[in-house]
Amino acid sequence: MKKSRFTTEQIIGILRENDAGAKASELARKHGVAEHTIYRWKAKWGGMTESDAVRLKQLEDENRRLKHLVADLTLDNQALKSVLGKKF
Numbered sequence: 001m002k003k004s005r006f007t008t009e010q011i012i013g014i015l016r017e018n019d020a021g022a023k024a025s026e027l028a029r030k031h032g033v034a035e036h037t038i039y040r041w042k043a044k045w046g047g048m049t050e051s052d053a054v055r056l057k058q059l060e061d062e063n064r065r066l067k068h069l070v071a072d073l074t075l076d077n078q079a080l081k082s083v084l085g086k087k088f
Helices: 008-019 026-031 035-045 050-085
Strands: none
Touching: 008 026, 008 035, 008 050, 026 035
């Protein structure tokens, strides 16, 4: 996944400008992003504060780590079942 050029704090700052009355097209031109990007950011980060965004990022990282653990345990479980399932 490509790393964003903007931090979550910068994105929230841009969205605050939008909430203050600036048009999305002007913000997109000013910050060098597509207008659609502003709308995607608004859908994901709209109405959040910086602390909310940091907490969301932490939860996403923890969720990713737990999914990897489950996948590893499932592979181990399937390997054990295939070995023990065979009759010698």
